Amino acid sequence: xxxxxxxxxxxxxxxxxxxxxxxxxxxxxxxxxxxxxxxxxxxxxxxxxxxxxxxxxxxxxxxxxxxxxxxxxxxxxxxxxxxxxxxxxxxxxxxxxxxxxxxxxxxxxxxxxxxxxxxxxxxxxxxxxxxxxxxxxxxxxxxxxxxxxxxxxxxxxxxxxxxxxxxxxxxxxxxxxxxxxxxxxxxxxxxxxxxxxxxxxxxxxxxxxxxxxxxxxxxxxxxxxxxxxxxxxxxxxxxxxxxxxxxxxxxxxxxxxxxxxxxxxxxxxxxxxxxxxxxxxxxxxxxxxxxxxxxxxxxxxxxxxxxxxxxxxxxxxxxxxxxxxxxxxxxxxxxxxxxxxxxxxxxxxxxxxxxxxxxxxxxxxxxxxxxxxxxxxxxxxxxxxxxxxxxxxxxxxxxxxxxxxxxx
Numbered sequence: 001x002x003x004x005x006x007x008x009x010x011x012x013x014x015x016x017x018x019x020x021x022x023x024x025x026x027x028x029x030x031x032x033x034x035x036x037x038x039x040x041x042x043x044x045x046x047x048x049x050x051x052x053x054x055x056x057x058x059x060x061x062x063x064x065x066x067x068x069x070x071x072x073x074x075x076x077x078x079x080x081x082x083x084x085x086x087x088x089x090x091x092x093x094x095x096x097x098x099x100x101x102x103x104x105x106x107x108x109x110x111x112x113x114x115x116x117x118x119x120x121x122x123x124x125x126x127x128x129x130x131x132x133x134x135x136x137x138x139x140x141x142x143x144x145x146x147x148x149x150x151x152x153x154x155x156x157x158x159x160x161x162x163x164x165x166x167x168x169x170x171x172x173x174x175x176x177x178x179x180x181x182x183x184x185x186x187x188x189x190x191x192x193x194x195x196x197x198x199x200x201x202x203x204x205x206x207x208x209x210x211x212x213x214x215x216x217x218x219x220x221x222x223x224x225x226x227x228x229x230x231x232x233x234x235x236x237x238x239x240x241x242x243x244x245x246x247x248x249x250x251x252x253x254x255x256x257x258x259x260x261x262x263x264x265x266x267x268x269x270x271x272x273x274x275x276x277x278x279x280x281x282x283x284x285x286x287x288x289x290x291x292x293x294x295x296x297x298x299x300x301x302x303x304x305x306x307x308x309x310x311x312x313x314x315x316x317x318x319x320x321x322x323x324x325x326x327x328x329x330x331x332x333x334x335x336x337x338x339x340x341x342x343x344x345x346x347x348x349x350x351x352x353x354x355x356x357x358x359x360x361x362x363x364x365x366x367x368x369x370x371x372x373x374x375x376x377x378x379x380x381x382x383x384x385x386x387x388x389x390x391x392x393x394x395x396x397x398x399x400x401x402x403x404x405x406x407x408x
Contacts, residue, residue: 009248072133074319075124078140082120085147089113092154106154113150134224139317145213153206160197164189167209174215176395181208219391223318226387230325230380238332241295242341248291253283257290258343259356268295270342270362281402291339294366298338300331301370309374309381318391326384330377334370341369 080362093110097103120143123136154162175182185208188201248255258269260282264275267285270293274285306327313323344350344366356362 006319007402021148060408070342074137075140078120078124078144081144082117082124085113085144085151086117088151089117089147092151095156109150109154113147116147116150120141120147135322142217149206149210149213152209153202155198160202161192164192164197164201167205167212170216171208172394173392174212174219174394175208179211181211184208209241213323215394216392220318220320223320223322223387223391226321226384227322227325230322230329230384234325234332237329237336239340241332241335245292245295248286249288252286252288252290255291256283256286257294257346257362258282258285258287259346259362261355261357264357268356268358270297270366272359284355294342295335297363297366298333298335298341298370298373301338301367302334302373304367305334305374306330307369318388322384322388325353326377326381329380330373333373333377337373337376338366338370341372342366 091298092106097106120140123139123143126136128136152163152167164185168185169177171182171185181204184204188204192201244255248257258267258274260267260276264276266275267282269287270287270290271287274287277284309327313327342362345356345365356365
C-alpha cells in the first residue's frame with residue numbers, strides 16, 4: 001500500500017508538468033500559424049509593394065495590417081506619426097497654384113514625400129529579425145524627419161509663421177547659440193510675427209530644420225554607439241567570467257581557491273570544508289564548483305549595487321536603453337572582481353588576509369569584492385548620464401582659442 005501511495009503521489013506531481021508542456025506547444029504552434037501565410041498568398045517580408053503610381057502626387061495608402069502588427073512602443077509611435085504626415089500631405093495635395101513651374105515642383109515634392117513615407121512604412125512593418133531593431137528605427141525616423149522638412153517647403157504663406165515657431169524650438173534644442181542658422185532663424189521668427197514672411201524666409205527655415213534634425217541624429221548616434229560599446233564589453237566580460245568558471249570545472253587543481261587555516265583539521269573551500277589528508281597536497285582539495293561559487297557570490301554583490309543605483313536612475317526619451325546597458329555590465333564585472341579578489345587573498349597579496357578560516361568567510365569576501373566593482377563601473381555610469389544629458393541640449397560655443405566653454 002505504501003508503494004502504491006507513493007506511486008500515485010508521484011503520478012499526480014507529473015500532471016502539471018504535462019499540462020505546462022502542452023500549453024507551451026500550443027503557444028508555439030499559434031505563433032507559427034500566425035506567421036505562416038495563406039496557401040494562395042505570396043510570402044512577403046512587409047506589407048508594402050514597390051511604388052507603381054501613375055499620378056506623381058498620389059500618396060501610398062497605408063494598409064490596415066500595419067497598425068495591427070506592431071508590438072513595440074517606438075513602432076506604434078512611428079505609425080501614428082506616418083499617418084499624421086500622410087494627412088498633412090493630402091492637405092497639401094488639395095492645394096494648387098497657378099504657376100505651372102511651381103505646380104510641377106509641388107508634384108515632384110509630393111512624390112518624394114510619398115516615397116519617404118513608403119520607406120518609413122516598410123521599416124516599421126518589416127519582419128523583425130535579430131539585431132535589426134536599431135537599423136529599422138533609424139530608417140524609419142530618418143524618412144519621417146525628411147518628410148517633415150519637405151512639408152515645410154510646401155506649406156502655405158499663412159501657415160509659415162506658425163511653422164517658424166516650431167522650427168525655432170527645434171533649432172534652440174540642437175544648434176549652439178552662436179550658430180549662424182540659429183541667429184538668423186531667431187531674427188526671422190521675430191520679424192515674421194509682426195510683418196509676415198519674405199521670399200527668402202521659407203528656404204532659411206527649411207535649412208535650419210534640416211540642420212537641427214541632423215544634429216539630433218548625431219546626438220542619437222552617440223547614444224547608440226555608447227550603448228553598443230557597453231553591450232559588447234558586457235559580452236566579453238561575461239565570456240571571460242564563463243571561461244574562468246569552465247577552467248575551474250575541468251582543471252580545479254590549477255585554480256585552487258581553498259585555504260588551509262592553522263590548527264584546523266579541514267581545508268576551507270568556497271563550496272565547503274574538506275577534511276585534511278596527510279597524503280594530499282593543497283591542490284587536491286580544490287573542487288570543481290569553487291570558481292563558479294565565488295563568481296555567483298560576486299554576482300550577488302553586484303546585484304546589490306545595481307539595486308542601490310536604481311534610486312538615481314532616470315528615464316530617457318531616447319530609443320536606446322543606455323541605462324540598462326550600463327547596469328548589465330555590472331553583473332559579469334562583479335563575478336570577475338570577486339574571483340580576482342579571492343585569488344589575491346589566496347596568493348597572500350593582501351596582508352593579514354592570507355588565511356580564511358571557513359567557507360562562509362570566503363563567500364563573504366567574494367560578495368564584498370563583487371560589490372566593489374562599482375569603483376570601476378561608476379565611471380561608465382557617469383559617462384552614460386553625461387551622454388544622455390547631451391540629447392536635446394545644444395553644444396556650447398567654442399572660445400576664441402578653440403576650447404569649449406563649460407556647460408551651465
